[in-house]
Amino acid sequence: MNNRSKPLGMSLIAWITFAIFAVLIIFSFSRSKDYRLLAIAIPMLAALIIIPMILTRMSQSTYSSATPLYEEKARFHKVSNINSNTLGEAVKIRGTVERISFRWLNRPWLKINDGTGAISAILFTSLQESLAVGEQVEVLGTVIRAFPHRKAQAISAINVKKLTLNPLKQVQGQG
Numbered sequence: 001m002n003n004r005s006k007p008l009g010m011s012l013i014a015w016i017t018f019a020i021f022a023v024l025i026i027f028s029f030s031r032s033k034d035y036r037l038l039a040i041a042i043p044m045l046a047a048l049i050i051i052p053m054i055l056t057r058m059s060q061s062t063y064s065s066a067t068p069l070y071e072e073k074a075r076f077h078k079v080s081n082i083n084s085n086t087l088g089e090a091v092k093i094r095g096t097v098e099r100i101s102f103r104w105l106n107r108p109w110l111k112i113n114d115g116t117g118a119i120s121a122i123l124f125t126s127l128q129e130s131l132a133v134g135e136q137v138e139v140l141g142t143v144i145r146a147f148p149h150r151k152a153q154a155i156s157a158i159n160v161k162k163l164t165l166n167p168l169k170q171v172q173g174q175g
Helices: 012-032 034-072 167-172
Strands: 090-101 111-113 116-122 136-145 153-164
Touching: 012 034, 012 111, 034 136, 034 153, 090 116, 111 136, 116 136
Parallel strands: 116 153
Antiparallel strands: 090 111, 090 136, 111 116, 136 153
């Protein structure tokens, strides 16, 4: 099983929709041999691919432009310090990715553990870079009420950056 989440232009649902309609159009054309069907259907199939890709790029662009604004006001928090008093605050956390869910929707939910606790980071756009379970990340976002457990908190993530260890520190730690 591949635990890697990679950025996609379209969600799995959009690809499945495209495939179903492509098969239906091919079947219909093979039965009717009516080229007018193709004149209408091919642009519609193209739209089924182009529109989701454009919406994904627009969403990522919006989040990218919002990142500097959040960077200015966000403070680092330990997960254990995030509670109902921090609702609505811009926060940064660093931790390890424990789980990645809903990547097939291009709306991934990440479970992040920083050693003091774990919290969900919910993205409303696809990831900008590939992530895998076990990697270190920095999450920037706003504290919100978790769904469906409204008493818990989650982070509505604006940006998720993969952290890389400094090679010099790795060498020093081994010696």
